[in-house]
Amino acid sequence: MLEQLAIKTALSVIMVAFVMSIAGLLTWVERKQSAVMQDRVGANRASIFGFRILGLFHPIADVIKMVMKEDFTPSGAQRFLFTLAPVVSVTFAIAAVAAIPFGPELQAFGRTISLQVAQLDIGLLYIFAMMSLGVYGVILAGISSNNNYAFLGGLRGASQMLSYEITLGVAILGAVMVYSTLDLQGMVMAQGKHLWGLIPMWGIIVQPVGALLFMTAALAETKRIPFDLPEGESEIVGYFVEYSGMKFGMFFMTDFIETILVAMIMTTVFFGGWQVPWLFADGIHWPWGGVVAMSHGVVVGLQVLSFVFKVVAFIWFFMIIRWTLPRFRYDQLMRLGWKYMFPVSLANIVITGLVLVLIG
């Protein structure tokens, strides 16, 4: 019992450390990547004893600034809810990561350790529940700030996230039907098969439309450009107008943590999770014959690395999207969500069901 507790604690510490360090780095990645895309150099001035190392000290400088800044509560704000809102946002964003499997079952010290913080049979539903609860942070911030712009931002955030939540859930149902499980570890296991022994049976191969719809809806859930209507920094500044200091920092972190979360879900459900093509428990089986035998530790290590690599690649892709596309107008956003994406996701389910029945 105590050992179980220790293992779970260690796993959750690893996961939280991974997510938080990547989220901290993302402030730097966002600046640098956008700079490189736009023929600029990017932030490179923060230095310690003259060392700049590509501006990697900027996240540290940011944190110091955030903590030292005055934590201001506007008059007329509901102090309790005002303080609660950023905490709610960031807590549920981090909590959702618990259900993500970042590796297969590891055989070590005479026991089997599943590399996943929470082994839930309904892992997918748990993640959706946590992502939905994240809306509360936005709404509470909007209501409690006693500011009309924050209120508008909260309203926009609520309607946008509720609209896209439906597509989010329906789009992924196709994948659930194919794998016939809600357990994320089970989903990744099911993606270990290969079509004709050659093409890995990842979710993107069997559910391309579902993957595209899910990615779009999930990007809308992260509230970043091109779906940053709750923020709308050029017009209403958004639900966190009145926040300063670390409270604002927490909202800022929430966006990045949600980006990581979406990258992780995309990887897990549609891009084979920790699976490496042609890598089985005993080594690599090349499709043209021949086996490269590997020990258990090497295989698990490769698979965890593949998970990290896929997540980082997705984060890079989301950053490219964020720095390329302009923002949707509010009516365009609603039209896209309700009139295009929702019907297409329903059709996706029907067609998936038909194909599954025909294949048997």
Place this chain on the structure above:
Amino acid sequence: MPAKTVTVQRPELNFWEKIYLPEIFRGLWITASKFWRNIFVHTAHRLGLMKSVEAAVTIQYPEEMRPTSPRLRTRHRLTQREDGSPRCVSCMMCETVCPAHCIYIVAGEHPDPNVEKAPKSFVLDLGKCVYCGFCVEACPEDAIRMDTQIHTIAAYSREEMILDMQELLNPSPGGMPQKTFYGKKS
């Protein structure tokens, strides 16, 4: 005259443009290819290769300066004779022509009997100067020039914007003489 009506033909979006996706991927392709190209060139620069290819158009300001044209009117200086004294003969041409009244000259005797006068003090208030260059054009002795290429002119008070003859003869390399900080002597 009757108003002319111009009908603007707005281009209709075709099907592929309406579903956004191909256009989105075209845009992503442009930015992503730019990203990989620049990352490649940045890496090559770190290794000391491909120095002739630019990866960023940024000018790293305090270390790198944008090249200025030699005819650009920048901060003034007084030219010197061979012995180091100012060439200025206090003819008051520049003070008279100056539209902003920012030059103040006090004339005095010059020890050399061949030179009629020399400035006792030559004060120029940069806070008033409009950089028109009339003083340079008016000067018969080529005594004042605006060719120092100094355009980083900033000070903490109005008094610091006033340059004396010593400063005008030997311009500070930093652009402005740093005398005080927030009004306090440093």
